[in-house]
Amino acid sequence: MYYELSPDEQSVLESVAHSLSEDDISYVILRGFVDLPERVWGDDIDIFVHEDDFDAVFGVMEDAIPGDPNRKAPIREQLSVALEDPRESVRRVLSEPKIVIDHLLIRRKHQNLDEPDNKVKLAKFAYGDSRSKHETLRFDVWNHMCYSSPLHSGKYRVDPEIDRLMLRDRVQHNGFYVPSPPDELAHLVGRTVFYYNEDGPPSYYMDRMNELRDTVLSNESQDEKLHRLLKLMFFDAWETAYLLIDERKYGSIRGELEAFSDY
Secondary structure, three states: OEEEOOHHHHHHHHHHHHHHHHOOOOEEEOOOOOOOOOEEEOOOEEEEEOHHHOOHHHHHHHHHOOOOOOOOOOHHHHHHHHHHOHHHHHHHHHHOOOEEEEEEEEEEOOOOOOOOOEEEEEEEEEEOOOOOOOOOEEEEEEOOOEEEOOOOOOEEEOOHHHHHHHHHOOEEEOOEEEOOHHHHHHHHHHHHHHOOOOOOOOHHHHHHHHHHHHHHHOOHHHHHHHHHHHHHHHHHHHHHHHHHHHOOOHHHHHHHHOOOOOO
């Protein structure tokens, strides 16, 4: 499923990307970015930023996403009021349809990390006219790479080294920062394992993983990085995951992981 961006939405997306870079905020658009700015796979744009830059994202979005020129209060002030009074939240959405902001804080502990309280933060932003039949352009901004647990509710952080490598090795694509091929492949494999059920991922993921598999496995340095990422994600089961990637059997990885008692 692709979301086609209108000319106005393309302009907003480009403004967001430009503002993030201008403010020295390290970011990547995680997936579905191949055809940007014309369209994105899925129903939103997922952006990962460095944890130290997460709070600054609110100011960037306030500047980059157009709102009602008659707005009297800053968006962050409106957000605070709306969270305290849900009825006020509804009124604000109706009176200012150009921008809707929500902020969700999820607290979870990850047994594989040393820190006692690892916070995964998600900020949601949208641009569009709620009175229009056209859907809204939505942004999900994350401060950490994380996946849904297949056994428990909530989001769990990956190893912080995966965060660091993702931002360190980012590349530009059509004017946007995106993951390097091994980072993107590892991310999509992780989504396949931890997010999608036995029916498997959508065809876009399969096609993209096959394309990335051919690129990464044929390049020695990229292949070595994929090894490193898989070790951080799957521990002693990494070689099994790598073999199944080589065989293009991405949907089989989750089942094979169950054979490892330490995973």
